[in-house]
Structures are given as structure tokens and as C-alpha cells.
Amino acid sequence: MKLIDDWKQAWKLKSVQVGAASAFFYALILLSEQFLSVWNVIPQELKNKIPESIGEWVGMFVGVAMVLARLKKQPELHGEDHEKTD
Structure with a gap:
């Protein structure tokens, strides 16, 4: 199994x-x-x-939150400048 680059910083994701x-x-x-x-x-x-x-709603919320969190750009982790918005 190969780990992602900078796996030691994964807690920031x-x-x-x-x-x-x-x-x-x-x-x-x-x-x-x-x-x-x-x-x-x-x-x-x-x-x-x-x-x-409530348990069903919490489970659904966590699932959606995980997907959205994975898709969110996190420039602070990659040293990129914050994007400028038009």
C-alpha cells in the first residue's frame, strides 16, 4: 500500500x-x-x-460532509496563494 505524499500532515485535511x-x-x-x-x-x-x-440524519450529514470536505480546496496545505475572486 502506498501512502499519499505528506501523509504525516493528513490530520490537516x-x-x-x-x-x-x-x-x-x-x-x-x-x-x-x-x-x-x-x-x-x-x-x-x-x-x-x-x-x-437523529442517528439517520447524523449519518447522512457526516457522509455528505466527508465528500464536501474532500472536494474543498485547501491552499494552506499546498503553499498556494489564496485565489482571487472576480
């Missing part, structure tokens, strides 16, 4: 940052039993305001 955030939240789901005590502290009134389908 927006797509890597979004992917890391996604992995973090996925880990929260996997370790949900450990975080159940935190959930129990949240008042029921607040929990009732959280839609049941």
Missing part, C-alpha cells in the same frame, strides 16, 4: 478531520453501555425533544 469525528461518534455508539450513566443524567424533558431518527 478536512476529510480526515470529518472522518475522525465520525469515528469518534461511532465509538460512542459502540461504547453506549458505558455512556448510559451520562444519558440517565439528562432530564427527560430534554430527551423527549430529541427526534428518534
